[in-house]
Amino acid sequence: HESQAFFAVPALTQIRDILAQFEAPIVSTLVQRFALPVKPQLYQGHNPPLQAYLGAREIDAILHGRYNYGTLEYPFTFSTIAADRATSQNTFPAGRFHQDSFVGNPNLMAFYIQTLVPSMNSSTTPYFYHLSNSTQQTVPDPNREDGALSLDVTLLQLLSNRAHVGKIVAEAKFTGDPVTYTKLIKARNADSIRMLLANTTQEASVLAQADTAAIQLSNAWIASGALVPSTFQDTIRTVAMKTFRNLIDITTEIEVQYLLERLH
Numbered sequence: 001h002e003s004q005a006f007f008a009v010p011a012l013t014q015i016r017d018i019l020a021q022f023e024a025p026i027v028s029t030l031v032q033r034f035a036l037p038v039k040p041q042l043y044q045g046h047n048p049p050l051q052a053y054l055g056a057r058e059i060d061a062i063l064h065g066r067y068n069y070g071t072l073e074y075p076f077t078f079s080t081i082a083a084d085r086a087t088s089q090n091t092f093p094a095g096r097f098h099q100d101s102f103v104g105n106p107n108l109m110a111f112y113i114q115t116l117v118p119s120m121n122s123s124t125t126p127y128f129y130h131l132s133n134s135t136q137q138t139v140p141d142p143n144r145e146d147g148a149l150s151l152d153v154t155l156l157q158l159l160s161n162r163a164h165v166g167k168i169v170a171e172a173k174f175t176g177d178p179v180t181y182t183k184l185i186k187a188r189n190a191d192s193i194r195m196l197l198a199n200t201t202q203e204a205s206v207l208a209q210a211d212t213a214a215i216q217l218s219n220a221w222i223a224s225g226a227l228v229p230s231t232f233q234d235t236i237r238t239v240a241m242k243t244f245r246n247l248i249d250i251t252t253e254i255e256v257q258y259l260l261e262r263l264h
């Protein structure tokens, strides 16, 4: 469409402010998930219960338009991407989002199942509050399986949405130096693209903010008198660091892949 309005992506500073707002919800969901016992069977086998649970929710989400163009949300269990192609009517000038075909969800799912799940609470007791009318919560409760899977899905969706904002970050960086990026893209030089867009100062600030959130959120649980082990805060901080380190790497990969298809 020639008449299509031109909406440039936000500037890098603004996008980073948005990325920063994903930190507390991600750490908060991590804390909630780590308060529940893990049942390894939910994550094992060819089509683990997590996969089925996610799949059912994504069918519904597709019907509701959750993954429509420009939402920066992509399903884990379906491939729905129609990548953009530049035409003479729409040349995708620098600043205009150009949908590529890369989805980082397989990387996120592998990290979740191989690294996060094994570090979760493996006792059978959830770290809940002691309320005077609670039933003794030491026996396996089938309802808790839904609670755990639901938190898994929330967490995966938050991580995925955060990582795919990387596509907008990449467009903002491309706009900042189209000449250099165009040269590297034409040369298919992924390593140099990655080096040019990486920013270790920004990464350190993201990790420090995530650590602050981990300290504050676990402190709140401890102060509330929740039955948490003495290692709870250390566990949450370690896990938050691992999660954000991995999230930064996947976000960066999404940026690189976006740029490699930018001139299509």
Ligand SMILES: C=C(O[C@@H]1C=C(C(=O)O)C=C[C@H]1O)C(=O)O
Residues within 6 Å of the ligand: 016, 019, 166, 169, 197, 198, 199, 200, 202, 203, 206, 247, 248, 249, 251, 252, 255
């Ligand atoms: C997202 C960006 O790109 C890279 C990824 C980062 C992240 O995922 O937080 C931070 C810095 C960059 O190395 C950015 O520059 O803000």
